[in-house]
Amino acid sequence: MLNRLFLAAAFAVGLFAQTADVKTAEQAYKNIIELKGTPADQLMPTMQYISVSLGVQCDTCHVAGKFEADDKRAKKTAREMIAMTMAINKNSFRGQTSVTCYSCHRGSERPMGIPPVQETDAAPKPAEAPAAGPRPTPPTADSVIENYISALGGADAMKKVTTRVGKGSITAMGQEMPIEVYTKAPNMRITVTHMGPRESYTAFDGKAGWMGSSGRPASDMSPAESLASSLDSEFYLALRMKEIFPQLRAGRPDKIGDRDVISLNGSRQGQPPVRFFFDANTNLLVRIVRYSDTPVGRMPTQIDYSDYREVNGVKTPFRWTLSRPNGRFTIQLTEVKANVPIEDSRFAKPAQ
Numbered sequence: 001m002l003n004r005l006f007l008a009a010a011f012a013v014g015l016f017a018q019t020a021d022v023k024t025a026e027q028a029y030k031n032i033i034e035l036k037g038t039p040a041d042q043l044m045p046t047m048q049y050i051s052v053s054l055g056v057q058c059d060t061c062h063v064a065g066k067f068e069a070d071d072k073r074a075k076k077t078a079r080e081m082i083a084m085t086m087a088i089n090k091n092s093f094r095g096q097t098s099v100t101c102y103s104c105h106r107g108s109e110r111p112m113g114i115p116p117v118q119e120t121d122a123a124p125k126p127a128e129a130p131a132a133g134p135r136p137t138p139p140t141a142d143s144v145i146e147n148y149i150s151a152l153g154g155a156d157a158m159k160k161v162t163t164r165v166g167k168g169s170i171t172a173m174g175q176e177m178p179i180e181v182y183t184k185a186p187n188m189r190i191t192v193t194h195m196g197p198r199e200s201y202t203a204f205d206g207k208a209g210w211m212g213s214s215g216r217p218a219s220d221m222s223p224a225e226s227l228a229s230s231l232d233s234e235f236y237l238a239l240r241m242k243e244i245f246p247q248l249r250a251g252r253p254d255k256i257g258d259r260d261v262i263s264l265n266g267s268r269q270g271q272p273p274v275r276f277f278f279d280a281n282t283n284l285l286v287r288i289v290r291y292s293d294t295p296v297g298r299m300p301t302q303i304d305y306s307d308y309r310e311v312n313g314v315k316t317p318f319r320w321t322l323s324r325p326n327g328r329f330t331i332q333l334t335e336v337k338a339n340v341p342i343e344d345s346r347f348a349k350p351a352q
Helices: 003-015 040-056 073-092 101-105 141-152 156-160 223-231 237-244
Strands: 163-172 175-184 188-195 198-204 208-212 216-220 246-248 254-255 257-267 274-277 284-292 297-311 312-322 327-338
Touching: 040 101, 040 223, 040 297, 073 101, 141 156, 141 237, 141 246, 141 257, 141 274, 141 312, 156 237, 163 312, 175 327, 198 223, 208 223, 223 284, 237 257, 257 284, 257 297, 297 327
Parallel strands: none
Antiparallel strands: 163 175, 163 327, 175 188, 188 198, 198 208, 208 216, 246 257, 254 257, 257 274, 274 284, 284 297, 297 312, 312 327
16 A cells, blocks of 8 residues: 555655556556546546545555455445446536535545534624625736736846756655756756655656656656646746636635735636636735546645745746645745756656
């Protein structure tokens, strides 16, 4: 069984590379029943979704070393639940994945079927009434992007920078490791994590994503992971948002903690939406939330940006935290240099 610590560490440093093989789950794995026809690279994300939805680990359903075995009743129950939710979605929601494991379980192995009793004599607090008066007119998507570009330093200053090299550390599960981040316009990026004598790589070469570590063959990312990596690698994201997302609309005013934020929802054909949150005072990007679809539900990834500093006239985040339901890590840079020469080969997947 893969224990929680290894899962989190592997997640943090990118050791769980998924192949871009077009095989179905039943072609790549043994004893697949309810998920027949699912792309093989979707099976692990599906298992992760079920795991975090129920708050369980692999060994709840699987036998260590014999993942295909049906020895445990929990595995048979899981199949029944997958069939049930898929039938509900097919018959009641026109095939859209509206009801998922998380709809009922909410992180508990056994869903709550009975409402809790009232545990206090105090009267329930009434909901806060909305503020009186007309609602403020929300900003347009164009104005949000224009303010973001201006806050970063302006389009001219941004275009004068074509590469960045950052050094700092990555922290996951309480462990801190040195890291280097190389980025190059228009959309190439590689992070190098130093784990003692070994190095771990997560990269996008301008066309596709790959992962690897020293002493092991590199692997292509799955199409979904590669698409997410391509967005993270956009060097001029602010300048290209309207090109990347044909549909952009401003959301309602929101808050992240005590901070007022303005949101944008970006859509592109055939892909889950991406949400962007900007500080209402500084106009800088403070959060991105993107999603990846699995056969049983949608998995979110949240990236929070902070510690903006000026590098060659452009505001650059020196800290970001990537969070998923099954783990998180934080990268804190201590130095960033701009316009350092970087060959394209730096981002290329090593030959096998």
